[in-house]
Amino acid sequence: MASMFRHPASVALLVLLGGLVLAGVLLVPWDVHPPSAAAQADAVAGLPAETVAAGKEFAAATRPGSYIAMGLSLAVALLLGLTPLGARIIEWCGRPFGGHWLAEAVLGGVAVVLAAQLVTLPLSAWRHTILVRFGLSTQTWGAWAADLAKSYGVTVVTAAIMLAGLYGLMRLSPRLWWLWASAAAGVLVVVMSAVYPVVVEPLFNRFTPMADGPLRTELIEMAERDGLPVTDVLVADASRRTTAVNAYVSGLGPTRRIVVYDTLLEAPREQVVSVVAHELGHAKHGDVWVGTSIGALAVAAAACGIAVLAGAGGLLRRAGVDDITSPRSAGLILAAVAVVGLLAGPVQNVISRQIEMRADQHALELTGDPQTFIEMQTGLATTNLSDVDPPTVLHWLFGSHPTTAQRIAMAKEYA
Ligand SMILES: [Zn+2]
Numbered sequence: 001m002a003s004m005f006r007h008p009a010s011v012a013l014l015v016l017l018g019g020l021v022l023a024g025v026l027l028v029p030w031d032v033h034p035p036s037a038a039a040q041a042d043a044v045a046g047l048p049a050e051t052v053a054a055g056k057e058f059a060a061a062t063r064p065g066s067y068i069a070m071g072l073s074l075a076v077a078l079l080l081g082l083t084p085l086g087a088r089i090i091e092w093c094g095r096p097f098g099g100h101w102l103a104e105a106v107l108g109g110v111a112v113v114l115a116a117q118l119v120t121l122p123l124s125a126w127r128h129t130i131l132v133r134f135g136l137s138t139q140t141w142g143a144w145a146a147d148l149a150k151s152y153g154v155t156v157v158t159a160a161i162m163l164a165g166l167y168g169l170m171r172l173s174p175r176l177w178w179l180w181a182s183a184a185a186g187v188l189v190v191v192m193s194a195v196y197p198v199v200v201e202p203l204f205n206r207f208t209p210m211a212d213g214p215l216r217t218e219l220i221e222m223a224e225r226d227g228l229p230v231t232d233v234l235v236a237d238a239s240r241r242t243t244a245v246n247a248y249v250s251g252l253g254p255t256r257r258i259v260v261y262d263t264l265l266e267a268p269r270e271q272v273v274s275v276v277a278h279e280l281g282h283a284k285h286g287d288v289w290v291g292t293s294i295g296a297l298a299v300a301a302a303a304c305g306i307a308v309l310a311g312a313g314g315l316l317r318r319a320g321v322d323d324i325t326s327p328r329s330a331g332l333i334l335a336a337v338a339v340v341g342l343l344a345g346p347v348q349n350v351i352s353r354q355i356e357m358r359a360d361q362h363a364l365e366l367t368g369d370p371q372t373f374i375e376m377q378t379g380l381a382t383t384n385l386s387d388v389d390p391p392t393v394l395h396w397l398f399g400s401h402p403t404t405a406q407r408i409a410m411a412k413e414y415a
Helices: 002-006 008-027 037-045 049-082 085-097 101-118 121-133 141-172 177-199 214-225 262-266 269-284 287-310 313-319 327-367 370-384 392-398 404-414
Strands: 207-209 233-236 247-250 257-261
Touching: 008 177, 008 287, 037 404, 049 085, 049 101, 049 121, 049 313, 049 327, 049 370, 085 101, 085 327, 101 141, 101 327, 121 141, 141 177, 141 327, 177 287, 214 233, 214 269, 214 327, 233 262, 247 269, 257 262, 257 269, 262 269, 269 287, 269 327, 269 370, 287 327, 313 327, 327 370, 327 392, 327 404, 370 404
Parallel strands: 233 257
Antiparallel strands: 207 233, 247 257
16 A cells, blocks of 8 residues: 555645645635524524425435435445456446447446436436425426436546546546646636536526526626626526425536526515625636635645556455556446545535535625515425424535525624
């Protein structure tokens, strides 16, 4: 194991990890804090009992499936990466093509990636039945399957490009591939962040500019008042699949857009304004940039991490491959990505929660209307069947947003 740290990539890995810590310290708003437990309990007490009960019931119904899916896909990734099984599947996929590296990398690699996802298919179907039972999904099985097929399609295309790129670089530059891969992966994250809203999102939703009217005018005026003129507010036809309400901002520069679910437009106007004020907070603080730069550093570090991993002969032997530069190592790389991804989840979530709290504060300051903010949070929790006050450990591990209790308590403090 000691020899793996002699690889020059381990120096680059340390530098990038240092950069990640620095970005985390400098870019994440650590100065916003959730309200006290007492204030949160008070916020829960002020919510309709049915809202609280329905959220708990829905969480109890869906949580087991989510945890089983997470565990199962990790187990399969480890099985494919830490035994020769993955390497054998990849070899088998390349055989009709005379074992050509590109066939092994793309077909074999994608097969291994898909295997780890497809095992969770029955759990996704189970989840769909729960969403329908709770009235949260409006999708038929056909529409559900079409969405699933599209998201597998996105996975296949992304994985194929990344695998062909990675193993192509390894062949072109057997000694310094990790340097190029690291730079390319970082750049790819930035490009994806910019093109995702215009390339991937339209696969799932249709976007139309919000119709002229008092709401649109009020939103555009508010954005101007905020010093952040927007050219457009788009409406997504989310009602085709869900009753959940949401809004978000995505993209960078010219692709940046504020998107409002059509389901949200049934809410009173002030509440839509409050939601968009939160999204403007994200735009104003450049939160997409924060996420993108941290993401770019993380994948660049991951590419160096793979090279460091390659120095661990024991792992390669376990995976049944002689060399990391053989596409048969894709299973081992997938296993490493799965483990690191699982460990990085809580870190990603704490960063996300800080950013979300800052956007909430921005919404409160911009609208000066905590009462509507509270009504909107109550409405969101009721419609989306949110667990308003989940167990602390679960919230810490899996919560990407402050809880409803925290958000309402924050608005009460502001008032
Ligand atoms: Zn947000």
